Amino acid sequence: MKKYASLIATAGMLLSMGMPVVTFASQKLALSATVKPITNSMTSISGKATQGTTVKIYSNGSYKAKAKTKSNGKFKINLKAPLSTIGLYQLQISKVGFKPITKSFTVGPTDYSSQINPLKSQLADAQTQLVGVQNQIDSMQSSVQSLSSSSSLSALQSELKAVQSSLSSSTDPTANASYQQTITDLQNQINNYNSSMNAAGYKPIIYQVQYQDLEQQAVTLQQQINKLQDQIQKLQDLSVQ
Incomplete structure (x- = not known):
């Protein structure tokens, strides 16, 4: 206590003399x-x-x-x-x-919407194109199945012969007019069928090339769709990691 009292007294004396005092309290x-x-x-x-x-x-x-x-x-x-x-x-x-x-x-989380939204737009376009190509493929497959079956043409030809036979034995003017109209309709159907055969059935190489081209387009579009879906999913995953 005497030591601290002495220090305080000394400090007071120095202050009274106008001298600075340095304290060591950190x-x-x-x-x-x-x-x-x-x-x-x-x-x-x-x-x-x-x-x-x-x-x-x-x-x-x-x-x-x-x-x-x-x-x-x-x-x-x-x-x-x-x-x-x-x-x-x-x-x-x-x-x-x-x-x-x-x-x-x-x-x-990082906001990836500026990157995801354009990818979603590209994805929608690719999916729409794929649907269109698949519809063309389905239509060609249906045509091939129809052209490869001779039963349709045979049925039309048989029906035509039957109506022609009925017309030749009929003496009723009203019935004859009806038979004649039916014959005309059947002949038109047969002609249309033959035209389809000429357009596709009798040109198998061209038809096959077109079909294969559509199939390749479908494969390419599906690959694009898969890639876009992967990119979107990765960005969505990154936003929550």
Whole structure:
């Protein structure tokens, strides 16, 4: 007690003489730091802190990387890989003579809508084209099945002969007019059938080339659709990782 009383008395005397007194009581100064918003597609963390500080990043309690602030207080910590939206993250800011501080931060999802929406538009167009090509393929398959069957033509020809026979034995003018109209209709159907045969059945090579071309278009479009769907799914997955 006498020692402290003596020091106080000495300090008082020095002050009364106008001389400065240096105290040795240490005082920790306050640090400050701000962090820019972080998303799960970034490979660096930026912000601003007290000039001359060291900024370290911790993920779930484990040290990841660090950086020092520049003369303007800005810092940038480069990461080996983007951070996940799932995790506990902290920045530790320290400097000699200052009390260290810790700031927690979160990682938000990246908005990929500007990339996903054009892909969805391309996907819709490709799907529409594929439906059109598949309809053409179905139509050609139906035509082939019809042309490959002679029963339709035989039935028309048999019916025509029967009506012609009825007409030759009929003496009723009204019935004869009806028979004649039926004969005309059947002959038109037979002619149309033969025209179809000439257009496709009698040109199998051309028909086959057209059919194979449509099949290849369908395969190419399906590959495009699969690729677009994969790209969309990957971007959607990234937004929640």
